[in-house]
Amino acid sequence: MDGRLKFYGWGIENTGLDEAERARLFGFISSRLGVEPREVAPPRTADITLRAPRLSLPASLAPVLQDGPYERLLHTYGKSFPETVRAFDRDFANAPDLVAVPANEADVTAVLDWAGSARVAVIPFGCGSSVVGGVEPAVGDRYAGVVSLDLRRLDRVLEVDATSRAARIQAGILGPAIEAALKPHGMAIRHYPQSFEFSTLGGWIATRSGGHFATLYTHIDDFVESVRTVTPAGVIESRRLPGSGAGPSPDRMIIGSEGALGVITEAWMRLQHQPRFRAGAAFGFPDLFAAARAVRAVGQAGLYPSNLRVIDNDEAGIYGVNNYEESLLILGFESSDHPVDAWMGRAVELIQDLGGRRHADDGAVLRWRTAFIRMPYARELTVPLGVINDTFESAVTWDRFEAFHTAVRSATAAALKEATGREGTVSTRFTHVYPDGPAPYYTFNVRGTPGQLLQQWRHIKTRASDALIAAGGTITHHHAVGRDHMPWYRQQRPALFGKALEAAKAVLDPAAILNPGVLVP
Numbered sequence: 406m407d408g409r410l411k412f413y414g415w416g417i418e419n420t421g422l423d424e425a426e427r428a429r430l431f432g433f434i435s436s437r438l439g440v441e442p443r444e445v446a447p448p449r450t451a452d453i454t455l456r457a458p459r460l461s462l463p464a465s466l467a468p469v470l471q472d473g474p475y476e477r478l479l480h481t482y483g484k485s486f487p488e489t490v491r492a493f494d495r496d497f498a499n500a501p502d503l504v505a506v507p508a509n510e511a512d513v514t515a516v517l518d519w520a521g522s523a524r525v526a527v528i529p530f531g532c533g534s535s536v537v538g539g540v541e542p543a544v545g546d547r548y549a550g551v552v553s554l555d556l557r558r559l560d561r562v563l564e565v566d567a568t569s570r571a572a573r574i575q576a577g578i579l580g581p582a583i584e585a586a587l588k589p590h591g592m593a594i595r596h597y598p599q600s601f602e603f604s605t606l607g608g609w610i611a612t613r614s615g616g617h618f619a620t621l622y623t624h625i626d627d628f629v630e631s632v633r634t635v636t637p638a639g640v641i642e643s644r645r646l647p648g649s650g651a652g653p654s655p656d657r658m659i660i661g662s663e664g665a666l667g668v669i670t671e672a673w674m675r676l677q678h679q680p681r682f683r684a685g686a687a688f689g690f691p692d693l694f695a696a697a698r699a700v701r702a703v704g705q706a707g708l709y710p711s712n713l714r715v716i717d718n719d720e721a722g723i724y725g726v727n728n729y730e731e732s733l734l735i736l737g738f739e740s741s742d743h744p745v746d747a748w749m750g751r752a753v754e755l756i757q758d759l760g761g762r763r764h765a766d767d768g769a770v771l772r773w774r775t776a777f778i779r780m781p782y783a784r785e786l787t788v789p790l791g792v793i794n795d796t797f798e799s800a801v802t803w804d805r806f807e808a809f810h811t812a813v814r815s816a817t818a819a820a821l822k823e824a825t826g827r828e829g830t831v832s833t834r835f836t837h838v839y840p841d842g843p844a845p846y847y848t849f850n851v852r853g854t855p856g857q858l859l860q861q862w863r864h865i866k867t868r869a870s871d872a873l874i875a876a877g878g879t880i881t882h883h884h885a886v887g888r889d890h891m892p893w894y895r896q897q898r899p900a901l902f903g904k905a906l907e908a909a910k911a912v913l914d915p916a917a918i919l920n921p922g923v924l925v926p
């Protein structure tokens with residue numbers, strides 16, 4: 406990575422939207438939200454006074470621990486809306502006392518040993534792209550202090566097993582570095598979350614991230630062959646196996662453990678050969694429900710397209726894909742082995758039978774994809790102008806989908822008005838699709854009131870989350886639980902399962918130092 410990460414926004418310092426992209430963003434917030442665009446300077450390290458570290462550096466860990474202001478600021482927040490608001494408010498009250506940057510697994514163990522004996526909380530940190538409050542050191546006053554444990558020096562692909570198509574990869578490596586290391590072998594994981602450039606393998610595993618494939622290999626889970634985790638009680642490493650029926654899976658306990666059970670240090674990951682055959686098309690539908698019927702037909706036909714996304718009329722309009730006149734269905738197939746025309750042909754037939762209007766070219770798809778990749782840079786421009794912008798995602802079975810969507814969308818739209826007194830926008834897309842249901846992803850925007858943005862956001866988030874749990878969805882399909890989703894995660898998970906998780910945590914992390922407040926209260 407060239408340059409330093411921003412501690413208040415997306416990507417590297419001095420990068421962001423270009424002039425044309427800013428003009429489009431500012432056009433949207435002024436015409437749709439009534440916000441007067443202007444440029445606001447972001448926070449600088451020198452603007453912020455941090456509390457003095459409550460911990461002194463133990464001599465034995467001196468090469469691993471840092472207490473410089475930039476490192477402490479960078480490790481205070483992830484990239485969620487409320488975190489960005491607080492960063493622009495120069496509120497870094499929960500900054501970690503120290504940042505640990507271990508060079509190897511022995512360093513990780515040493516940090517955990519010291520933290521356990523000194524009652525210090527430890528927050529595992531990949532690249533801080535959490536959007537659910539997963540990395541903020543907000544741990545209350547039960548602890549003598551907090552250390553953020555950044556895995557960025559564990560950044561190598563260690564071994565490639567070309568026969569089994571798998572690689573042993575360290576947890577702190579960023580997406581593009583995995584890609585570069587595997588390229589000479591003609592392989593890749595082919596897991597591309599939108600945050601690919603600035604997120605790590607360990608973060609993906611810890612959060613059960615959702616990636617490129619819209620069907621079949623939707624989550625990182627599907628690519629994990631085995632995983633190695635350092636816990637305060639010792640190391641757990643699962644056996645490399647293509648599959649196993651030997652009891653509950655140890656990998657399943659670690660995948661999605663969000664830094665609360667241990668520090669993932671490396672994993673054997675299943676690889677794919679690079680695709681040689683591809684086919685794709687875009688279709689228009691009058692509305693989301695019409696497109697959803699076609700998606701269900703393709704999703705249940707056993708064709709498993711790599712791409713099967715829907716972007717509703719609002720999302721298409723906001724992203725500049727069209728003029729809000731239709732929902733866009735994007736279809737794609739890929740294979741490293743065989744032509745995909747037969748699968749493509751059948752999917753096109755199903756979609757057209759259900760009313761899809763095939764686009765003559767892929768202009769709309771390209772416009773959407775470009776805006777989608779660049780969108781993360783928008784928040785640092787809109788937050789200081791008082792725009793409340795956030796996303797949330799879920800999954801629900803097809804039998805409930807239409808009622809679910811109607812309830813969630815209307816609760817969210819109503820909450821925007823209740824919170825701010827103003828109309829906002831709510832748009833939807835499907836990120837992933839299963840034979841038994843879709844994963845809908847919602848984005849909302851509204852002009853908020855500077856000084857009250859956090860309370861207004863909290864009201865909207867609560868109403869939307871209540872609605873999606875009441876309508877039978879999950880509080881998260883791939884963004885994870887973090888601190889923000891805990892109230893609804895507790896409602897969703899079976900109570901006895903919660904107890905079993907607490908018991909597992911008590912064994913693996915007896916002093917309860919790991920990411921307190923996440924997954925286990």
Ligand SMILES: Cc1cc2nc3c(=O)[nH]c(=O)nc-3n(C[C@H](O)[C@H](O)[C@H](O)COP(=O)(O)OP(=O)(O)OC[C@H]3O[C@@H](n4cnc5c(N)ncnc54)[C@H](O)[C@@H]3O)c2cc1C
Pocket residue numbers: 483484528529530531532533534535536539540556576577597598599600603604605606607608609610611612613614615616662663664665667668669670781883884885887920923
């Ligand atoms: C613009 C944007 C787009 C996004 N797009 C997607 C998307 O398409 N799909 C998706 O699933 N998510 C997405 N996310 C969310 C986020 O990128 C994912 O949750 C990602 O997996 C986090 O990776 P990270 O390395 O940044 O982890 P961090 O944010 O640093 O950490 C996330 C959580 O994992 C824990 N953790 C991190 N590393 C380890 C480790 N080695 N061992 C144990 N625990 C660890 C942390 O304690 C924390 O609880 C997006 C976020 C942003 C800001």
